[in-house]
Amino acid sequence: MGKEVVGNVARPARQQTRSVSTRQAFLDAARAVFGEQGFADASVAEIVRRAGSSVGSLYHHFGGKNELFVALYDEWDGDLGQRAAAAVGRAREAGETDPRAQFAAGARAYLQGCWERRLLARLFVEGDGPPGFEALRRGRMQAWVRQNAKLLRADERPVSRAMAAILTTVLGGAGREVVACRNAAEATELIEAVVAMLGTMPTP
Numbered sequence: 001m002g003k004e005v006v007g008n009v010a011r012p013a014r015q016q017t018r019s020v021s022t023r024q025a026f027l028d029a030a031r032a033v034f035g036e037q038g039f040a041d042a043s044v045a046e047i048v049r050r051a052g053s054s055v056g057s058l059y060h061h062f063g064g065k066n067e068l069f070v071a072l073y074d075e076w077d078g079d080l081g082q083r084a085a086a087a088v089g090r091a092r093e094a095g096e097t098d099p100r101a102q103f104a105a106g107a108r109a110y111l112q113g114c115w116e117r118r119l120l121a122r123l124f125v126e127g128d129g130p131p132g133f134e135a136l137r138r139g140r141m142q143a144w145v146r147q148n149a150k151l152l153r154a155d156e157r158p159v160s161r162a163m164a165a166i167l168t169t170v171l172g173g174a175g176r177e178v179v180a181c182r183n184a185a186e187a188t189e190l191i192e193a194v195v196a197m198l199g200t201m202p203t204p
Contacts, residue, residue, distance in 0.1 A: 023061045025051040027075065030068045035119035039069055039128045066130035073133075076120050077140060083109040088151065099152045100203045106151070107171050108195045114175040115187040121179040144168055154204030163204040170198065 029050035033042045044065050048055050062068040087109035088102050096102055114121050127134065149164035174194040181187040 019061075022051075022053055022057060025053060026058055026061060026068060027072060030072055031120060034069065034072065034123055038123065038126075039065075039130065069130055070133070070136065072120065073124055073129075073136070076117060076124065079117070080110050080113045083113045100199060103148065103151055103167070103203075104195050104199050107174075107198055108191060110171065111175060111178050111191040111194060114178045115181065115184070115191070118179040121175065125176045125179065141168070141172065144172075149204065152204050157204075160204035163202060167198065167201060167203075170194075170201075 026047065029047045030042075032050060033047050037046075042065070044055060044058065047065070047068070048058055051058070058064075058068070062071060084106035088106040091102050091105040096105070123129075124137075145165045145168045148168045149161060152164055152167070154160040154164040171194075174190070178187050178190055181190060
């Protein structure tokens with residue numbers, strides 16, 4: 001008891017817990033530093049200081065500042081995706097069968113998540129990231145279009161695929177506007193307006 005096997009090596013559970021805790025401390029510190037200073041101006045030394053750890057530990061867990069930024073993006077992107085998927089699931093459980101209404105439910109959850117995590121969202125949408133980040137974002141957008149095309153039951157016609165891409169692009173643009181809002185009331189008003197608009201747009 002008290003151990004877990006990693007490969008052929010038994011690792012004490014306390015060591016594994018400490019490793020997870022250290023990794024999370026770096027993520028929390030980087031979230032704050034990147035949010036305050038941007039990626040380019042953020043220093044590894046400041047991230048390490050706030051994490052209460054060492055430079056060597058940061059490189060052990062993440063490989064460097066670039067990889068730490070991408071890890072935060074993965075966490076943020078995954079969280080928004082889970083929020084949207086959960087909202088779509090709740091709509092279906094409530095008996096909603098219209099794909100457009102399901103998409104609108106997911107869109108509302110996505111935009112609300114953008115507002116709640118706006119400091120990181122601003123960082124990711126303003127293009128201040130490591131080399132290769134824009135290519136990563138484009139790849140995620142393409143995957144998002146495919147997911148939404150499936151949700152909206154798009155077929156293989158070019159016009160059908162294009163509509164799924166347009167709706168996804170509109171939603172992504174709305175997210176950028178939401179994170180630029182000055183307060184929660186303004187963000188809520190914008191979110192509801194966007195969701196209402198999406199409900200009137202033609203689906204694939």
